[in-house]
Amino acid sequence: MMQVAPDADRPVFRTRGLTKVYGGGDMAEVRALDGVDLDLPEGEMVVLLGPSGSGKSTLLNIIGGLDHATSGQAWFRDAELTAMTDRQLTRYRRDHVGFVFQFYNLVASLTARENVALVTDVAENPMDPDEALGLVGLSGRMDHFPAQMSGGEQQRVAIARAIAKRPGVLLCDEPTGALDSKTGTAVLAALEEVNNRFGTTTLVITHNAGIRKMAHRVIRFHDGRVAEIIENETRLPASEIVW
Ligand SMILES: Nc1ncnc2c1ncn2[C@@H]1O[C@H](COP(=O)(O)OP(=O)(O)OP(=O)(O)O)[C@@H](O)[C@H]1O
Numbered sequence: 001m002m003q004v005a006p007d008a009d010r011p012v013f014r015t016r017g018l019t020k021v022y023g024g025g026d027m028a029e030v031r032a033l034d035g036v037d038l039d040l041p042e043g044e045m046v047v048l049l050g051p052s053g054s055g056k057s058t059l060l061n062i063i064g065g066l067d068h069a070t071s072g073q074a075w076f077r078d079a080e081l082t083a084m085t086d087r088q089l090t091r092y093r094r095d096h097v098g099f100v101f102q103f104y105n106l107v108a109s110l111t112a113r114e115n116v117a118l119v120t121d122v123a124e125n126p127m128d129p130d131e132a133l134g135l136v137g138l139s140g141r142m143d144h145f146p147a148q149m150s151g152g153e154q155q156r157v158a159i160a161r162a163i164a165k166r167p168g169v170l171l172c173d174e175p176t177g178a179l180d181s182k183t184g185t186a187v188l189a190a191l192e193e194v195n196n197r198f199g200t201t202t203l204v205i206t207h208n209a210g211i212r213k214m215a216h217r218v219i220r221f222h223d224g225r226v227a228e229i230i231e232n233e234t235r236l237p238a239s240e241i242v243w
Helices: 056-063 086-096 112-120 129-135 151-163 181-198 209-214
Strands: 007-024 027-042 045-049 071-076 097-101 169-173 201-205 217-222 225-231
Touching: 007 056, 027 056, 027 071, 027 201, 027 217, 027 225, 045 056, 045 181, 045 209, 056 071, 056 169, 056 201, 086 097, 097 151, 112 129, 112 151, 129 151, 129 181, 151 169, 151 181, 169 181, 181 201, 181 209
Parallel strands: 045 201, 045 217, 097 169, 169 201
Antiparallel strands: 007 027, 007 071, 217 225
């Protein structure tokens, strides 16, 4: 299988002084992000670690076009996200971003295939839902309803749905947060497969520190700042990750 190598010279995301402040006035001010400078190369698997409240989700939401910064700048490739209107951000999300959250948000009355088709029906150059489900190892579950699947299988349907529109980036907030190590491994294998096959830049927020071993790059947050960045010289395959 051909793998797409990360391209260190072309950041997919770049932030400068990115800051998000909540509250103020009568409320206590929270600096959820406090001047974050980051360059994330195209094609990498990136793991974001850090204590609860350190700003991981806030960063993901801003670079995913779900939230606005208070100050500073963020770019997706050449496009400045922090200069976009809500309408432009909606379009950016639709065209370029796949999201995976801790809870799968599948439609209970639709089969796995139909859940994925909800997205492929409106995307510009989508995969066939069967292909997307095959990539996450669910060829045998396409006609199952969410209630007939395990948590790990439901999360893999959510990943198939996120990747079926062939997004440039896949942003995952605690994708294994509700899963045990065994079912979580299959979810990680699905993310690894997508990253290897398509070179889709993949950001994974997690509290499971073992997951760091499958990353190209590990970013540790503390108090709204980047505390540490580690580039892994060797990576473990998803099948060997345990927590
Ligand atoms: N809508 C909001 N209003 C006020 N404060 C908020 C809001 N969203 C987040 N915060 C605060 O911003 C800080 C950063 O939150 P964030 O969710 O980014 O952290 P996190 O690292 O993702 O945490 P966790 O690991 O618990 O998900 C926290 O102190 C949080 O309480």
